[in-house]
Amino acid sequence: MRLLRALAAGAAALLIAGCGGSGDDGGDGPSPDAKGPSESAPGGQALPASLTGQKLDWGRCAADESGRAPGGDWECARLRVPRDYAEPEGAQLRIALIRARSTSGAKQRVGSLLFNFGGPGGSGLKMLPALSGEYERLRGRYDLVSFDPRGVAASEGVRCRGDRALQAAESVDATPDTAAEERAFLRDAADFGKGCAREDSALLPHLSTAETARDLDLMRQVLGDRKLSYFGISYGTELGGTYAHLFPQRVGRLVLDAVVDPTADSVGHARNQARGFQRALEDYLRSTGEDPKKGTARIAGLLSRLDQKPLRGDGDRKLNQTLATTGIAVTLYSKSNWPVLTEALQAAGDGDGGPLLRLADNYNGRDESGRYDTQSHSQRAISCRDAKDRPTAAEAKRRGAEFRRLSPVFGDFLNWDTAGWCHEWPVPGTRATPEVAAPGAAPVLVVGNTGDPATPYEGARKMADELGEGVGVLLTWKGQGHGAYGSGSTCVDGAVDGYLLRGEAPKDGKVCAG
Structure with a gap:
């Protein structure tokens, strides 16, 4: 995931x-x-x-x-x-x-x-x-x-894509709402795996x-x-x-x-994270004095608006719903970053998507010159070699309401990620869950x-x-x-x-x- x-x-x-x-x-x-x-x-x-x-x-x-x-x-x-x-x-x-x-x-x-x-x-x-x-x-x-x-x-x-293709893929909606968006989402996932196979099929x-x-x-x-x-x-x-x-x-x-x-398994991890990130977000909101339910609704509303109309970011780049969700999530990894989240959300509310976009870039391994590291390539190659289950888009759609209840902010993103992460991956997974028993x-x-x-x-x-x-x-x-x-x-x-x-x-x- x-x-x-x-x-x-x-x-x-x-x-x-x-x-x-x-x-x-x-x-x-x-x-x-x-x-x-x-x-x-x-x-x-x-x-x-x-x-x-x-x-x-x-x-x-x-x-x-x-x-x-x-x-x-x-x-x-x-x-x-x-x-x-x-x-x-x-x-x-x-x-x-x-x-x-x-x-x-x-x-x-x-x-x-x-x-x-x-x-x-x-x-x-x-x-x-x-x-x-x-x-x-x-x-x-x-x-x-x-x-x-x-x-x-x-x-x-492992390297599966060049920098230009990685940046272009950031415009793909990771929480598709229409049949066209769903086709683009799954096509992008399959193309990523094909790129890995072209470059590193033996590995x-x-x-x-x-x-x-x-x-x-x-x-x-x-x-x-x-x-x-x-x-x-x-x-x-x-x-x-x-x-x-x-x-x-x-x-x-x-x-x-x-x-x-x-x-x-993959869906279980997504459920865990939906609960975990929502819990952390609510703790953050309490720390600012905002009611967690109202604050969650406010942030979910921002993401919904970005799904329809991305904000200006840096240069000619835009902050869309997917990048904003990533930027919010990364600040929750450390309490010391909560003030950064406050500033980024305030900027987005004022029409400036730059701060959230830069946070997403940090997570995605993109530097200021537009070069990306290969961590996301290795993440996918290793986790998809491990995980035997391959959740489908149809299953993700059936789980949608459940995940939105778990987290109105992160639920859709994590749910759809289960369907896209290993979609048409070129090698099968090895196990359902890791074996850790060590008598x-x-x-x-x-x-x-x-x-x-x-x-x-x-x-x-x-x-x-x-x-x-x-x-x-x-x-x-x-x-x-x-x-x-x-x-x-x-x-x-x-x-x-x-x-x-x-x-x-x-x-x-x-x-x-x-």
Whole structure:
């Protein structure tokens, strides 16, 4: 789902702020299989020593497409992984890694702490340096490591359309009201998938979350860790849960923050988000002193008018209903962005669509020169390889009234997204919902935020339950925004730090007040 696939820790913050018991010993000590064949995961084959024993050539990081490269202590390398784990000695992919070494001595160092910031499609090579200040305490005992997953950015990233075509597609109505708009919506969805197939046909069948979880385990081995220490945020929680299911005995200290509901299919995720974003919008409206019901009606009215007559934006670009919905949604990822939403809504009410348009551009990965990043391409390629269900337009129309009741502002957008996101996708999905049950694994810390719009709190409870008794440890924060760690709660940060730095999991069910 499009909104679900936003980066978690700071997707909006980066964009806009600039405008218990004891766990096991984590990952310390060399991996026993770092030099030889690995134990296979269920459904996989043992990997050859040429992969598990490879030496990473760490060096200066290259510049990204914008010409920027992380400086300071950051170093980069590439890891060779099988394109197809069923044929581990066949074709290979190269996964881009980034690292900042631990600031402590060898005796204090736990090992490597791997991060995935969400998406899918988020670039760890960009996000970890940008957010590293939040993790400085963790660097005291860990090498901080992140990566661009297979099919993402520097790791042979998927690209399905050029910039001009992406901008042109923004005029397609994502909440069609007529037969002509519906045909244009579905044709655009199908054309996007065809573009991916033209450019990356050999890669598309090998972009599942399960394959990325196997990549994580190969990283663990090559980095020299006995067990995986991991911090997953948003979609990164789905990846972490999948890893725990495939490799329960190799789970070290895993933190899952802003948790995806592992029991929900595509329509279930859309329902969750309709509730979550509406809940966050009403919390925002209360903070301004406006009645949530009246405020919701006011914003829904603005979107309805934009559906008929877009506003002037920047240059010759217009703010339409779809872009305005995206711009509103992205501000709800962090409470610190609520004042930005107030200003943007006021501007739109005065006939200026520029502020909401720029917010939508931030989410859509469009820079001021009109260039787009490839996150949306990777999001779609990975999520459509994962999800087996293919909801139809007819089903979306039947669900319309239900979704509008859930959210008069976001319901239509999320409902229609279920029908368009994987429409006529060129490869089938692999499963209905992710498998995360991890019997026998060490405790996994699951952090839920009661005010999270994109991954509502209920998903954290379900993840903890699905991981299994004695495995999922639920930590609740009564806060706002997408994610909890680093959001200003000393209670949350202290509990997570205690778990990662000392192996001390909080008591299951611990609650931190806002």
